[in-house]
Amino acid sequence: MRVLGIETTCDETAAAIVSIERSGESRILSNEVLSQIAAHAAYGGVVPEIAARAHVEAIDRIIARAFAHADLKPGDIDAVAAAAGPGLVGGVMVGLTAGKAIALATGKPFIAVNHLEAHALTARLTDDLAFPYLLLLVSGGHTQLLAVRGVGDYLRLGGTIDDAVGEAFDKIAKMLALPYPGGPSVEREAAKGDPERFDFPRPLQGRPTPDFSLSGLKTAVRLVAERIAPLSDNDVADLCASFQAAIVDVMVDRTRAGLRACREAGITPTTLVVAGGVAANQAIRSGLTRLATEAGLPMVAPPLALCGDNGAMIAWAGLERLRLGLVDDMSAVARPRWPLDELAAKPATAA
Numbered sequence: 370m371r372v373l374g375i376e377t378t379c380d381e382t383a384a385a386i387v388s389i390e391r392s393g394e395s396r397i398l399s400n401e402v403l404s405q406i407a408a409h410a411a412y413g414g415v416v417p418e419i420a421a422r423a424h425v426e427a428i429d430r431i432i433a434r435a436f437a438h439a440d441l442k443p444g445d446i447d448a449v450a451a452a453a454g455p456g457l458v459g460g461v462m463v464g465l466t467a468g469k470a471i472a473l474a475t476g477k478p479f480i481a482v483n484h485l486e487a488h489a490l491t492a493r494l495t496d497d498l499a500f501p502y503l504l505l506l507v508s509g510g511h512t513q514l515l516a517v518r519g520v521g522d523y524l525r526l527g528g529t530i531d532d533a534v535g536e537a538f539d540k541i542a543k544m545l546a547l548p549y550p551g552g553p554s555v556e557r558e559a560a561k562g563d564p565e566r567f568d569f570p571r572p573l574q575g576r577p578t579p580d581f582s583l584s585g586l587k588t589a590v591r592l593v594a595e596r597i598a599p600l601s602d603n604d605v606a607d608l609c610a611s612f613q614a615a616i617v618d619v620m621v622d623r624t625r626a627g628l629r630a631c632r633e634a635g636i637t638p639t640t641l642v643v644a645g646g647v648a649a650n651q652a653i654r655s656g657l658t659r660l661a662t663e664a665g666l667p668m669v670a671p672p673l674a675l676c677g678d679n680g681a682m683i684a685w686a687g688l689e690r691l692r693l694g695l696v697d698d699m700s701a702v703a704r705p706r707w708p709l710d711e712l713a714a715k716p717a718t719a720a
């Protein structure tokens with residue numbers, strides 16, 4: 370089985386073809402990602418209007434490249450999957466419409482994929498990972514702990530009450546005049562700095578409910594940065610290192626609470642999984658590996674190239690759904706908001 374996946378929910382125009390053999394072996398046949406970083410860098414964040422227009426300009430070319438690099442023609446695939454949300458609705462409509470058009474033209478089934486479900490299932494594309502697992506989903510717009518019981522079957526254990534982790538990284542970077550996107554910039558600076566120079570708060574540490582709060586930490590960094598300004602290169606590196614150390618402690622402590630909540634819900638996870646753009650962060654990966662060892666579980670994170678938004682994760686989620694007969698029809702709509710625990714086996718359709 371081969372599925373084309375299309376991703377346009379934020380600032381990456383992406384298309385990929387993923388296959389699965391009868392033996393269960395999966396392969397990424399192509400994975401084309403065009404990042405709009407340059408178009409948004411001047412604004413320090415994603416500008417929805419610019420993003421939508423850039424998706425329109427790039428989508429045909431990126432899909433053609435996904436077919437060319439896989440050495441396949443549209444008729445060679447078994448289904449088309451496109452992210453239908455959550456995300457910036459102008460961009461989502463571009464990918465969704467392109468996906469429907471290819472499905473109609475080829476007569477193949479269409480699957481409207483939830484972008485968060487795609488992040489949540491990505492680790493199963495590259496690892497032999499069994500349900501149920503505890504998932505820490507950390508991205509630009511989301512920070513959640515979920516028990517993943519199966520495809521389309523998510524129990525939300527907790528989440529952020531203010532900022533998402535990726536958002537916090539992006540805001541700290543902007544505050545310190547580091548290049549956009551912020552996560553990789555802050556991680557790079559942190560590697561050069563002293564994580565113990567500033568003692569930033571670890572919000573909600575020790576609380577039994579697996580929720581997150583990051584805005585107080587962000588404010589603490591801003592107050593210190595203002596107090597010691599003008600900032601030297603060393604100051605910036607130390608602020609990043611101390612901020613990242615606080616984030617790692619928070620992720621580990623909150624995920625520990627998530628493990629407890631998961632077991633209290635009667636679910637015994639096979640694995641601890643981290644996914645989403647922030648899962649690329651090495652310090653967070655190491656912290657979670659330590660926690661998993663402490664809990665006697667394996668820790669799995671997708672390869673770096675599959676942490677940020679990409680087409681392969683959409684194609685894979687499409688494949689997982691196709692295998693279960695969960696296909697959609699042409700009435701699937703773009704959804705700016707689409708929480709995972711509201712994910713029905715039946716798709717969202719227009720009224």
Ligand code: ATP
Nearest residue numbers: 379508509510511535551552553646647649650678
């Ligand atoms: P969502 O998936 O919630 O809809 P999104 O698709 O914009 O949001 P992703 O592309 O999954 O988010 O992740 C992007 C986020 O990941 C950005 O906030 C970025 O700063 C962050 N990020 C990327 N690499 C790193 C890193 N190495 N360390 C920390 N954060 C990172």
Ligand code: MG
Nearest residue numbers: 379380381678
């Ligand atoms: Mg992005």
Ligand code: FE
Nearest residue numbers: 508646677678
């Ligand atoms: Fe994402």
